[in-house]
Amino acid sequence: MTGGEALYRLQQLDSERDATQDRLREIDAALRDDTRLRRARQALQEQEQEARKWQARQRDLELEIESLADKSARSEARLYGGKVTNPKELTDLEAEIASLQRRRRRLEDQLLEAMIEREGAEDTRDAAQTHLQETESTWSRTQADLRAERTGLEQRLQEIERRRDEVAAHLDPQTLAAYNRLRELKGGQAVARLRADICTVCGVTISASAEWKLRQGELIHCDSCGRIIVSV
């Protein structure tokens, strides 16, 4: 392996290591992020509460209507029972029955509204339940996929480290130090390939003297971006 090849290979491995570590950080963040799950649970709780509210409202109205009907039936029994004969009392009873019936009709209208609201709230609650189940199952699938990907990437990282050591053994300490310094300065990309006398990272043509040195096996840098130029 020539020095240029070793540098180029080292750069490839380091770039892959950087990308792998970035992806591992993303995976860790995704594994911790249960926002969608918590939102779906919260939405279901709210919809369950709303459905219970309308169920209770419907029950209250039904009981109230039942009690009005009882009262009405008792008054009618007295009105038509024959025991009450006083005309004033009979007129009062009729008025009371009429008033009870009016009140009952109002409550029945309210009951109908409450039933419609209850049905709507129950539908929304059921939809929230389905959404939560789907979210939970997606969540477990995603978590399993991410954990599997994580295991694969960690194994790959070990492999990269091993190969990196092998490749680095082909380079002298000064070259390695120059490479590492440039990696820090140039956003991780210390090495640039040469293609038709052009630095493939910055696109600038290298000088004839630099190209001559490169052919002699010397370590040369791009005049423009400063990266180590390799011809591989």
Ligand SMILES: [Zn+2]
């Ligand atoms: Zn360049």
